[in-house]
Amino acid sequence: MQITMIGIDHSKASIAYRELFSFTKAGAMEAMKYMKEKFELSGCVLLSTCNRTELWISSGEKAHIPPYEMLCEVKKINRKQYGEFFVEREGKEAVDHLLRLTCGLNSKIFGEDQIISQVREALALSRKCGCEDMVLEKVFQTAIAAAKKVKSTVRLTAVDQSIAYKGVQLLKEELGGLKGVRCLIIGNGQMGKLIANALTSHGADVTMTLRKRMHGQEEQGSIVPEHCSMLPYEERHSALEESKVVISATLSPHFTLKKEEVQSVLSEEKKRVWMDLAVPRDIDPTLNHTFGISIYDIDTMGQTACDSENDLQVKEALNILNQYAECVARWFAFRKQVPQVKRITALAAEDTKCRIGEPIETLVLDQKDGKELTKAIEAAAEKSVGKLLYGLRDTLSPDLWQTCMNALEDAAKKDTLKTGSRKDRYEGKRK
Template sequence: MSIRMAGIDYEKAPVEVRERFSMTRAAAASSAAALCRYGGISGCVILSTCNRTELWISGKDEGAQPYDLLCREKGADPALYRDFFSFRQDEEAALYLFELACGMRSQVYGEDQIITQVGEALAVSRQAGGTDAVLETLFRMAVTAAKEVKTKTRLAPMESSVATRTVEFLKEKFETLSGVPCLVIGNGNIGRLAAQGLRSEGAEVMVTLRSHHHGGTDVPQGCAPVPYDGRLSVLPDMKIVVSATTSPHYTLRAGELPRLVHPVCFCDLAVPRDIDPEIGAMENAELYHTDTICGPSGARRDPEQERLAEKILHTHLDEFFHWYRFRSLVPEVNKISGLAAEDMLSRVGKSIDRLDLEAEERKKLAESVGGAAEKVVARLVYGLREHLDPALWESCIAGLKKAAEMGTHTK
């Protein structure tokens, strides 16, 4: 196979190292397009979330190493960060991606956001012209498998995400969130989930908006909107501040914060971090990020549900491996179907010529007959994938090609 990946995540790297390699959607698209211009790389996908950044590549040049390429894109010295990365290729990489897509590799085990994030990473790369058939099929089938796992199993006892874990964390700290004033900075997926979770616990929640359009941008039900530029003016009244944006800059800086007259719990759910780390040293401030909020992965697993999920994943993986191994034979299948069409036309060509039709109509009919013969034969040959031992594919198709070649010489 020709699939390679390098990734940094919560298992090996703290947030301050992970944020060094994080990318916005725009940056990921730009990098994917640039990397595909590198000789020997035919496909590239970049997955960047609060827990991880991964570079996936495919292509014939085994000298192209995703770690070195990612460091180059981020302007990082490869000698400094290698120990924080994991490296996988081919079958191991494919299995890892399928497990990742359904939350089995997440900091919050079984979380739901990762399916969307994997799909969005593929879409970003596709729009930038970065995908090839291999990574397109791998990522698409990983998302399909993950959706089936989510439909047929329950890896976690409840809907799970960084946002829901944050609400649980805050409930443990405050005992009750009823009536507690909270500010959520960011109205994206994670910010909205956090706001909804806090509101469902009875908290008084305000959510920042960059802009407010009536009937357009809105906030979760029961939450009050506040302009992003007004966040500092309302902050002194808050006891909880959650920030979850995709901004490359701090949403809160220590030098800009008003004096805190009572304890405030700051939860930074972003990578790169939204909240200036120096805020954690301020009087009355407690600062937490995803590593401290979510803790180690693996808690509350259900072995039976995990086995069922693995069975589903391996079924889809086998389908991908079948597709991948057969794809090298596709040019031969095309030749066989083309020869079959040629043979068909040599047999019926005279009959078509005798029909009482205009020359242009006879030409179109011949093209239709040839096209139909090509499609039928191709469908039959592709059907071998489902009914023939993969070890026999190559010899069987070689035999069919020889027979087709002989057929074109038989009048």
């Protein structure tokens, strides 16, 4: 398999290192376009989430520099500094990793559901900037389909362990309850809305920030979840003193809460729980343990180990993933037959053209229409024969592929229609 990935994640690197290699959506698209052109890649996908950054590449030949060095060049980071935090995988190992990852088996919060959307979005971004290819498309689409199958048939967790759920549970443990607790959420993206809905369902008093202008439009209260009040983003500091809980989850590359700004608005020393659910981080970490603040980030909210309750479910999930992995392996293996498939379909199209030439000439068509009809029939013949040949990938044992293809090509090459003139053949057929 001509596929390679390099990744940094929570299993080997703290958030301080992961955030160095994180990307916004716009940044990921810019980076993919740069790498595809600069390093002459067939395709590439960048997956950047709170817990990981992964670069996936495919090429006809092995890339002339390691993918880790590609990332470092894009980020303008010294490649000698952080290599120990990365893992590189190729071929089957890479595919198996993506299958496990997409259904939540490799997530910090075991079995979480968001990763499916994140993988799908990474592929969509690659398509949008013209950086996907057939190989990556096949691998990522298979991983998404496998994850859906696992999620619909296997219960990987005894309870819902999404980040929102874990956040609420942590707050309940810290504060003893959430009813009436004033909470400020900075950021009204997907993560912000998830945590806001979770908090309001437990009776918390939630305020969410909203920028005055979003994508050129005036602020819209409709995008703030029900039962939440709205506060302009620029006024976020005014709500800090009265908020026992502050949660920041934005895509900003800079701190949303800086130490010098926060210290100027906080006065009373009291128990405060702040959560930073962003990568790179939103909250200045030096604020921890000042003014009674306890800061939790994404690294303190989850676990990767499977507990005994999930052992049986994990085995069932892995059985499903193995089936999808086998499908990918067959797809890659069959790619060696593709040139021969193309030769056979071309021969079939030529044969069809010979067979329909005389009948088309008898039709009342001008020269242009006749050529277009002939081309359409040739294309249909290629597709029809191609469908049958590619179907052998899933219906025939791999050790018979080559024998079958050779026999079909030999049969397609037989000159069965080239004895006598085309007119004689046609007239003979009519008789």
